[in-house]
Each structure stands twice: as structure tokens, then as C-alpha cells.
Amino acid sequence: MTSPAVPEPSPGVLAVDSGGSGLRVALATTDGGAPAVRSSRSPVRTGARGIDPEHLMAQLLPMVRSLAAETRVSRPVTAVVGAAGLATLGGALRAELPGALAREFGVGTTALAADAVTAYAGALGTGPGAVLAAGTGLIAIGTDLTSWQRADGWGHLLGDCGGGAWIGRAGLEAALRAHDGRPGGSAALLAGAEEQFGPMPGLPGLLYPRPDRAAVLASFAPRVAACAPADRVAADILRAAARHMADSAVAVCPPDAEPRPRVAVTGGLVKLGDPLLVPLAEELARRLPYARRVAAAGDPLDGAVRIALALTAGTLGLPVDGAMLCVAPRVNGAS
Known part of the structure; x- marks a missing residue:
């Protein structure tokens, strides 16, 4: 043979x-x-x-x-x-x-x-436009094919506004407010935080010593999205995230590019679905009327x-x- x-x-x-x-x-x-x-x-x-x-x-x-x-x-x-x-x-x-x-x-x-x-x-491959890379962090990047423009991407301590760690941190803050009895808390987010991390008094010890704090914070973002349809605090967090994301997209999208610039969103936050993507689409349509929204190819x-x-x-x-x-x-x- x-x-x-x-x-x-x-x-x-x-x-x-x-x-x-x-x-x-x-x-x-x-x-x-x-x-x-x-x-x-x-x-x-x-x-x-x-x-x-x-x-x-x-x-x-x-x-x-x-x-x-x-x-x-x-x-x-x-x-x-x-x-x-x-x-x-x-x-x-x-x-x-x-x-x-x-x-x-x-x-x-x-x-x-x-x-x-x-x-x-x-x-987007090649061609003018802007991309929101929304995962654990958040950065926007745009080009007219002669130079790059970037906005945010400053890390979870200084920026990454609207990214996964930002959403998770805001959700955990709302959970801690509910735990303490302070205004602005969410009982639903508190229940989710306790299910994921255990009793709230132990949360700082679980979080602060870890080198992957940003990833741990981002791991709570899906809980925020899951609570959003029935919880006003969670929904407000995602609407605020959408505004922050649009801020960055507007800062980098080339306004005079030919052909018409495209805008895409990529990264793990896309998996949060409608609770984030619907307000984000509204913000992008309102603030970037000259751009064409497209699905990310990869x-x-x-x-x-x-x-x-x-x-x-x-x-x-x-x-x-x-x-x-x-x-x-x-x-x-x-x-």
C-alpha cells in the first residue's frame, strides 16, 4: 500500500x-x-x-x-x-x-x-472609519488612512469608560450601595454579586490583591446586563456606558473621509446583547449621522x-x- x-x-x-x-x-x-x-x-x-x-x-x-x-x-x-x-x-x-x-x-x-x-x-480591514474595541477595557480608534486617532484606552484605573471593567465596577458599586443601605443601590445587583463573589464584606480582599483586577471586574458585566431589563439601576449603568462609548467614537471618526466612513463595534461586550447594544446604536446614530454602522467582519x-x-x-x-x-x-x- x-x-x-x-x-x-x-x-x-x-x-x-x-x-x-x-x-x-x-x-x-x-x-x-x-x-x-x-x-x-x-x-x-x-x-x-x-x-x-x-x-x-x-x-x-x-x-x-x-x-x-x-x-x-x-x-x-x-x-x-x-x-x-x-x-x-x-x-x-x-x-x-x-x-x-x-x-x-x-x-x-x-x-x-x-x-x-x-x-x-x-x-473593517482597510478603508476610513472608526472601531470601538469594547472588551475588558475600552478604546476607540479611527483613521483616514494617513494617520491614527485614538480615544480612551487609559486602563481601568484612569479610563476605559464604558468597557467591561467599568460596567462591572459600576454594578458592584450599586451592589455595595444596596448592602450599605445607601441611595442608588440595586437589590438585584447585590443578589448577583453575592452569588458570584460571596458575602460583600469579603469582596475587597478578593479583588484588590489580584493582578487581573480588571478582568475580575469585567466578569460582573454580564450580571449587569442580565439585570437590566427589570432593574432601573442596571439599565442606567448600561445607558451611561453607551454614552461613554459614543464619546470615544465621535472623537476618532474622520468626518470628511471619502468614501463615507464606517463604524463598527468589536470585542466581548457585544455578547451583552440588547441591554447595551440598543442604547449604543441610538447614541451612534444621533451623534455620528455621517457614518455608516456596519457589523465587525472579525x-x-x-x-x-x-x-x-x-x-x-x-x-x-x-x-x-x-x-x-x-x-x-x-x-x-x-x-
Whole structure:
């Protein structure tokens, strides 16, 4: 009997989506086939040097090796890493990650992108417009294809207004108000908080010491959405979130772009459904009448794959700069 033919190894691209809720990695062939994907729920650490490149590589190594074992990718010729906080916390990544990827995987070209840029590429591809990347955090990004404009994305302590952590924190505050007997509380949110986290006096001890506080806060956002149809306080929180999201979209959407700019919403908050999306649609229609609302074509990991394939083919049409999307010099000795 003749043994089945073994597919020839092929060059490929590596795409990474690093956010507040964890890490996702894709390995795809350059012919545009469906990528193989791995994920981790452990966010990459942020320390004194910003986003920690060693922690990122420690997670990437086993994930990429596992992906390579199930695909016909011989090596990734291009890597695109989309990271939350890159613009303000990405100094160490820019300095060290291209060399590490070249040494470990033979990557020749590495691009580092803010997660908002990969969200944009996944949702809209190329063309002028704006994207609200609404997950654990919240950032808006827009472009007229000559430069990027961003709004918010300042993290759960300083901003990310309307994002998952913001909604969850507001919901837990309403729960604590009800627990204390203060005005503005919600008995429904209190019951949900106790079911999820236990007695309220123990909540600070569960939350404050954790390095993934933003993700823990965001984990309460679905409870807020579930309560909203019957609870005025929860509904008001989501209406306020929609206003904050629209504020950011208005700040970045190019008003004079041709063709007519598109606006899309991507990220985990889309799963909250009508309690958030209905007031958000109303706000966007009222405040961006010149823009066309469209469904996101894909997510940030799809966007990282799309950018990697375009870089490999030399067809990238999005603005490249030193902060939001930068292509590192080719590392000497890379394959």
C-alpha cells in the first residue's frame, strides 16, 4: 500500500492578541487558509518596564510549538503582536520582542500593534472609519488612512469608560450601595454579586490583591446586563456606558473621509446583547449621522492575521507609525 502523502511544510504567519483577559495565538499559512488557534486565560504581566516581554515569550513558546505540531507551517516568516497598552507600556516589547521571536521561531519581520489597531483591521480591514474595541477595557480608534486617532484606552484605573471593567465596577458599586443601605443601590445587583463573589464584606480582599483586577471586574458585566431589563439601576449603568462609548467614537471618526466612513463595534461586550447594544446604536446614530454602522467582519486576532498576511505580501494599506503600528527592523540572522 502507498502511504498517504504528507503535506509539504509551508511558511506561515504568527498572530498574537494580548489583552486584559488573556492571550490568543494563531498560526496560519501564507496561502490564506484557516489559522490554528490556542488561547490562555492568563494576561501578560505589566511591571516597572511596562508589558513584560519575558512573560509573553514564556506563554508563547509552548503555544506556538503546539500549533506548529498540528499545522504544516515550517516557520512564521512574519509575526504581528497586538497588545493592550502598547502605546504607553510597550517600550520593552519594542526593544526585545523582535529579537526573541527571531531567535525562537526564525521570524524575519515583526510588527507590534496596539490591540485597537488589530481590532480595526479585524473589524473593517482597510478603508476610513472608526472601531470601538469594547472588551475588558475600552478604546476607540479611527483613521483616514494617513494617520491614527485614538480615544480612551487609559486602563481601568484612569479610563476605559464604558468597557467591561467599568460596567462591572459600576454594578458592584450599586451592589455595595444596596448592602450599605445607601441611595442608588440595586437589590438585584447585590443578589448577583453575592452569588458570584460571596458575602460583600469579603469582596475587597478578593479583588484588590489580584493582578487581573480588571478582568475580575469585567466578569460582573454580564450580571449587569442580565439585570437590566427589570432593574432601573442596571439599565442606567448600561445607558451611561453607551454614552461613554459614543464619546470615544465621535472623537476618532474622520468626518470628511471619502468614501463615507464606517463604524463598527468589536470585542466581548457585544455578547451583552440588547441591554447595551440598543442604547449604543441610538447614541451612534444621533451623534455620528455621517457614518455608516456596519457589523465587525472579525475580531482582533483576525486583524493580527490580516496584518501579518498583508505585510508578508507587501500590501499593507494601514498607517504605520512608531506608537500604534510599528514594523521592527529585520533582525540579523533571521530566516
